Amino acid sequence: MKKLPILFGVLFVALVLVMSSLFIVDERQKALVLQFGQIKSVKEEPGLAFKLPFIQEVVFYDDRILSLETPEIEVTPSDDRRLLVDAFARYRISDVVRFRQAVSTGGIALAEDRLQGILNAQVREVLGSDSVTSSTILSDDRSELMERIRDSARARALSLGVEVVDVRLKQTFLPDQNLDATFARMSAERAREAADERARGQEAAQRVRAQADRTVVELESDARRQAEITRGEADAEKNRIYADAYGEDPEFFEFYRSLDAYRAGLKGENTTMVLSPDSEFFDYLKSDTGR
Template sequence: MRRTQLLLGVVVIAIVAVINSVYIVDEREKALRLWFGEVTAVIEEPGLNFRIPGLHEIVKYDDRILPLDTQPLEVTPADDRRLVVDAFARWRIADPVKFRRAVGASSISGARPRLERILNAELREVLGGVDSGAVLSADRVALMNQIRDQARSQANALGVEIVDVRIKRADLPEQNLEATFERMRAEREREAADEIARGKEAAQRVRAQADRTVVETTSEAAKQADIIRGEADALRNAIFAEAFGRDPEFFAFYRSLSAYETSLQGGNSTMVITPDSEFFEYLKSDSGE
């Protein structure tokens, strides 16, 4: 009986020893095997591994790309126009041995504040060397790549690789928004006033040109009318003169008829004249003098 219990105890101890000496590294992990705090092996391949219980310490790190969200940071670009920048990064543990030596037992939770300080320092340095317009325009992509490259070189000392850096938001501080809006409104109103003034000036030029064209056209038309009228009068007088030269009696008769037509109009006009007046010479007889 005692022998059975002893055997059972040995089996249990052996099972516990085997269980404690076996560990599994997931495909999403990297592991370090430590001997009294010193790294003796790096396990990067997933699978079943063995250790000496009580002597070997196994430390596992996530091998996936990890997020790093920073707190909003106020930066001052080269044009002294302050901006509140909200950025984030993606990173992974590239060298677990260097990472262990840099952060110690604090692991990932201890690395995040250090990475955030590196990222904030690079944000201030890069964005402080350009105008705010570059931060708010399409040039932001080149700036983000520059921040990533500079932060990557700093993070290598931690055994960390900065995969990407992105600026989520770049806005003016709340206390500056109203003043900025007022300045933008004043600028737009000034531009509108300039456009209105230029429009009025152009309209005045067009109106003056149109008035000048009207005067020139009217003057030219009056000139041509006077010329045509003078030529017509000259032609008429020439015809009358020729007719008078051919038959003075007929010309006098025509002139009398024209006078009758003009004076004997309907209406309330009254003519006082003697019956033997020369005016009615061609109404007295079939012929004149």
């Protein structure tokens, strides 16, 4: 009977030792086994794992993609228009050994503080470069800028054992004191663009009118030329007919031409003509033969 308490004590101590030796790694975590602050092993696969009781300890790190939001910072693009920008990043702990060496016991809080400094520096560097203007930053098409910030931040965050998955510019806006000046400058730019458009429109209208006037002149000239040709052909045909008629019956031709002369000369109600008595004008009125 005296051995029974001792047996229970031994079993209890053994159970405590076993429980102190076992730990579970969740699928959302990575674990480091430390002994007196030194890294002894890395547990990245989920499941049951072992450590030396009381001597070794386990530190867990999140293996999921984490978010980090940066406070507003002021940047000055190449056109010297100050902007307020805040961004957010997605990151994950890619190397737990390097992460532990970089932040020691500071953990996620210290790592995010350093990562925030890296992001802010890269945002200022990229958005403040000579090739970037405020219009580019404020436009919807700024994905290239965000990719440049992400790539630069990713390269510098490797020393922390962190992989920067993505960086996005959450808000980009002008400081209140710059809004009025910016609005006036934008209004002036739009007025200048409108004036340029009107000038280009007037120039195009002048070209169209000049081309139309030229076309009208060319068409009228061609019409007159065609009319003169037609009139000349008609006169030639008329003369040919007259000549043929004269050849067929000269006397009738002279009679017909005299009737045309009478018709042209005796127009109107009062026609006065002064002729000598022996004038040939009225020969066909004196006799039926005109002689």
